[in-house]
Amino acid sequence: MNFKGLNNLKVEKFNRFSTVYAFLIFPCILLYSCNTGNSKSQVKATLSEIPVLELQTKSIIVPKTYVCDIQAVQFVEVRAKVEGFVDNIFVDEGQAVKKNQPLFQLTSNEYNEIVNSSNAKLMQAKAEAKATALEVERLKILVDKNIISSSELDLAKAQNSVAESAIVEAQSLLQNAKTGLSYTTIRAPFDGIVDRIPYKTGSLVTSGDLLTNITDIDEVFAYYKVTENEYLSYMRDKIEDLENDSASKEEEELSLILSDGEPYQYSGKLETMEADFEKGTGSIAFRVRFPNPDQLIKHGASGKIQMNNMLEDVFLIPQKSTFEIQDYSYVYVLTEDNKVQVRSFVPLQRYGIYYISDSFQPGDKIILEGIQQLKDGMEINPVSVSEKEAYDTLFNSLD
Known part of the structure; x- marks a missing residue:
């Protein structure tokens, strides 16, 4: 078997395959190198322009x-004290009234009769008391002349006392009757405004029914x-x-x-x-x-x-400079060697486009914008911005 010829054939095929593979793979490597170089240059350019804000303590007034x-200072329910029909309504809903001004008039015929009857009983009691008083005076003369015994005089005095007590009772009944009659005219307890009037003229009301409200x-x-x-x-x-x-x-x-x-x-x-x-x-x-x-x-x-x-010695942290992970708030803080470091903080409350916090120290520097491109420990080339510039940037970003 010719091993030498076979080896030469294998070498020739390998060389042809290597040439084709190199031809195909070289553009890919070149394209990848270009893209990688562009990406690194873009990141480097972006990171070199990261704005940084230096924190200082503030004393601010926060509305809460x-x-x-x-x-109302005065609010009273006006209720009927006696039973009767509504004869007249002297006011309208929403009307301003003065103290003691009449509001409603209930039927009063029954109470007028009670007053008249009580007045008659009072007059009768006074007449009886006057008659017994005259009898006492007459008996005194007879006793002084020894015509009658003093026991008859004592009896007459007792009858006079009963008659005088009847006057007091009659006066009380008359006063109660007049009071009941006065309840048929409902008046304003103070200066105020009339509320809704649920009962109209002709309605039957009982003691305790709500007629309206008066508010001052x-x-x-x-x-x-x-x-x-x-x-x-x-x-x-x-x-x-x-x-x-x-x-x-x-x-x-x-x-x-x-x-x-x-x-x-x-x-x-x-x-x-x-x-x-x-x-x-x-x-x-x-x-x-x-x-x-x-x-x-x-x-x-x-x-x-x-x-x-008033909140004293607090820091204003732009909300745009923060991010949250599982209910915790974080910012990127710039270290002395221009590297960024993640730091958590506790917001006290919101204040416009800021968070209020006391978790920092004067002079701490935080990344103002571009936090989406950063990673913990990444080195940047910071650009310091003033508080006014930071505010203008944040405010304009809301538009």
């Missing part, structure tokens, strides 16, 4: 709102609830203010946001609070008084109490 329930809304109360921790913070601040002879917290003026989102033009004053915490929620209600000269606010309205809360 509480849902509140608004009630020249001023209104706004009740809002705070947590036990907020209550303790408020009380400690109040005690500290009193010890320092400064203005009392009760003089603090609060703002009211109406249900349409518009601020109320008048400020209110915190007056008092409930005595106990509410079971189940652990909250306690505060009361704020607001003037209402234009009567814009009605009884039962809703709104929000807005308070200004």
